Amino acid sequence: MSAGDLVIVLPGGGYGTHAPHEAEPVAEWLEGLGVAASVFRYPVATRHPGPLNAVRAEVRRARAAGATRVALLGFSAGGHAAGMAALAPTAAPDERVDAAILCYPVVSMQLATHAGSRQNLLGDAPTDSERAATSLDRLVTPQAPPFFVWHTVADRAVPVEHSYLLGSALAAAGVPHELHVFPDGVHGIGFGADVPGANAWPRLCADWLERGGWVT
Known part of the structure; x- marks a missing residue:
């Protein structure tokens, strides 16, 4: 990795809490690969754009501390927060995200599924425009950073349709x-150590990080 690379981990929790198994254990795994990592517990039970602004402030802080490249790794709602920071417009240069890793992410606020994340982020009666403006698949442009995304078909809490929407948008934009x-x-499996198939994602992600120059 470059001396100035950092991956910031954003645990999931439906924008209402933070899942412990998606926080420090993930940063420790990254450190074991030779990737500098930290955990950021963004605000929860806070309306948009509170979480987005907080993640952007954390990226700015990392750059001010010497990071030249910053990646975000998020699970579930943390994946949504990571995607928003990577894709939402009007980011200042020092808020730039250089790569994003999304694990069973909440992507669309326009789908009926995972209403809890939407309610915590947008309230009980968000407008159509608010839902569209916080749907990651609607924010993809050709300038988006590289993405690594994984999901499971068996996920009922945040169906795999979310990741398919994002993958389709990334493909259409040539990202x-x-x-x-x-x-x-099931949803929230973290490393998925006991789940055949899904337990391959850490190795696949490590290979992807290595190809991107994040791993020595």
Whole structure:
């Protein structure tokens, strides 16, 4: 990795809490690969754009501390927060995200599924424009950074349709990305150590990071 590379981990929790198994254990795994990593617990139970602004501030802080490249790795709602920071317009140069890793992410606020994340982020009655403006697949442009995304078909809480929407948008915009869909594994499996198929995602992600120069 370059001396100035950093991956910031954003745990999931439906924008209402933070899942412990998607936080420090993930940063420790990255550190074991030789990737500098930190955990950021963005605000929860806070309306948009509070979480987005907080993640952007954390990226700015990392750059001010010497990071030249910053990647975000997020799970579920944390994946949504990571995607928003990577894709939402009007980011300042020091808020730039250089890569994004999304694990069973919430992508669309226009789908009926995972209403809890939407309610925590947008309130009880968001407008159509608010839902569209916070749907990652609607924000993809050719200038988006590379993405690594994985999901499972068996996920009922955040169906795999979310990742398919994002993958389709990334492909249409010509954005470099890798999308893995595994048959088994419920939502929130983290490393998925006991789930055949899904337990391959850490190795696949490590290979992707290595090809991007994030791993020595």
